[in-house]
Amino acid sequence: MKRPGLCYTLMADSEGLPGGVHQLRLTKNRRQNSRLFSWNQKITGLAIIIFTLAVLIAVIFYGFFQVDPSIDRAEVGKTEPSEPLVIVWEYAAIEAEPSTISQMPSLQVVSPTWFHIIDETGTIDSQFDKDYLIWARERGYDVWALVTNSFDPDITAAILSNEEIRHSIVDDLINLALKYELEGLNIDFENFHSDYRDLFTKFVSELAERCREEHIIVSVDVTMISNSTYWSAGYDRAALAEAADYIILMAYDEHWVSSPVAGSVASLPWVERGLERVLNEVPPEKLILGVPFYTRLWQIDKSGDEPLVLNSWAYSMHRAEEIIEENEANLHWDGDALQYVATYTKNGLDYVMWLEDTTSTSYRLELVSRYELAGMAAWRRGLEKEEIWLLIDDWLTTTR
Numbered sequence: 001m002k003r004p005g006l007c008y009t010l011m012a013d014s015e016g017l018p019g020g021v022h023q024l025r026l027t028k029n030r031r032q033n034s035r036l037f038s039w040n041q042k043i044t045g046l047a048i049i050i051f052t053l054a055v056l057i058a059v060i061f062y063g064f065f066q067v068d069p070s071i072d073r074a075e076v077g078k079t080e081p082s083e084p085l086v087i088v089w090e091y092a093a094i095e096a097e098p099s100t101i102s103q104m105p106s107l108q109v110v111s112p113t114w115f116h117i118i119d120e121t122g123t124i125d126s127q128f129d130k131d132y133l134i135w136a137r138e139r140g141y142d143v144w145a146l147v148t149n150s151f152d153p154d155i156t157a158a159i160l161s162n163e164e165i166r167h168s169i170v171d172d173l174i175n176l177a178l179k180y181e182l183e184g185l186n187i188d189f190e191n192f193h194s195d196y197r198d199l200f201t202k203f204v205s206e207l208a209e210r211c212r213e214e215h216i217i218v219s220v221d222v223t224m225i226s227n228s229t230y231w232s233a234g235y236d237r238a239a240l241a242e243a244a245d246y247i248i249l250m251a252y253d254e255h256w257v258s259s260p261v262a263g264s265v266a267s268l269p270w271v272e273r274g275l276e277r278v279l280n281e282v283p284p285e286k287l288i289l290g291v292p293f294y295t296r297l298w299q300i301d302k303s304g305d306e307p308l309v310l311n312s313w314a315y316s317m318h319r320a321e322e323i324i325e326e327n328e329a330n331l332h333w334d335g336d337a338l339q340y341v342a343t344y345t346k347n348g349l350d351y352v353m354w355l356e357d358t359t360s361t362s363y364r365l366e367l368v369s370r371y372e373l374a375g376m377a378a379w380r381r382g383l384e385k386e387e388i389w390l391l392i393d394d395w396l397t398t399t400r
Helices: 019-065 132-141 153-161 164-179 192-214 235-245 268-278 319-326 358-370 386-399
Strands: 086-089 111-114 115-117 124-126 144-150 184-188 217-222 248-249 285-290 295-302 308-315 332-333 337-344 349-354 375-379
Touching: 111 184, 111 332, 115 164, 124 164, 124 386, 144 164, 153 192, 164 192, 184 192, 192 217, 192 235, 217 235, 235 248, 248 268, 268 285, 268 358, 285 358, 285 386, 295 319, 308 319, 319 337, 319 349, 337 358, 358 375, 358 386
Parallel strands: 086 111, 086 375, 111 144, 115 144, 144 184, 184 217, 217 248, 248 285, 285 375
Antiparallel strands: 115 124, 295 308, 295 349, 332 337, 337 349
């Protein structure tokens, strides 16, 4: 029905529809299209914002978990080390200037003391040194960062007893290893009560399982077998060997800094006896022999009925040689320790030092060969003389 006062003109369009009806539909469609266009603008803008945020998060994530490409091991034509392995620890507390480090032929792995669990919540203090990592990459060395419990029994008890904290530490260590593209982690937990023996094994097992997924080597440092509740009994060496890739036997400190009796840091018979005991629990292909690059100078008062040790100091091989020259010390061969010994008297006190040198090192290398061990690890770089590396290089030539 027509409404009065309005004039309708109906014209057929090409599709057979009346023109007025076509205009009404066109107007309606335009309104719908306008609304759709407005919604499309909003959706497009939101998508752009989401995409931008995603890119920003990805950049931040990559920057946190990836190392600078300047230390990419692939760029230096890196090859996997072959056994017997030659490892040296780097003491990060003494900041090294990589450019001053001399050549170390035969060295394959460096283990810088970078990561330390410092409290009962599992906080990891990192002493990571980017310059050192770049230097190691340029030299073609694998890097097994050392992880300690700060040698604190209370911290160790707390973190091992709490499953959540243990898992958090494992996650943090994995992230650090991936971030810095480390080939391995060296676990150095010392001075903890034997009550936590099984929990320590569990921690290593949990870490090793995750590390295998990421192709990260796990090695665990252990002491010689003894009755010490804190310094030996906490290691289930057999179980640790099953979980980890390598066990490193710290075959030194036979006579330690506060020892009541003066003696060698690691006399050869003592090392061999201890090695044989550990081999009853750890297969030789998983065992690495730890060797000392340092010696200890003892100050002894012999004025009483019994010799009294007053003090001792640890010295590098080079410094030991200087002390011998400065004091015109006498040298003699100790057939029991299989080491040279330096002695001198000063201000009424006696001084004695069992020397670490090419002779003692060659005996230790012979043990690695004879017992078919996985390699050797030395504490620490910077305490040795350059000829030690030449000796090791010659040994490898005849061993491999």
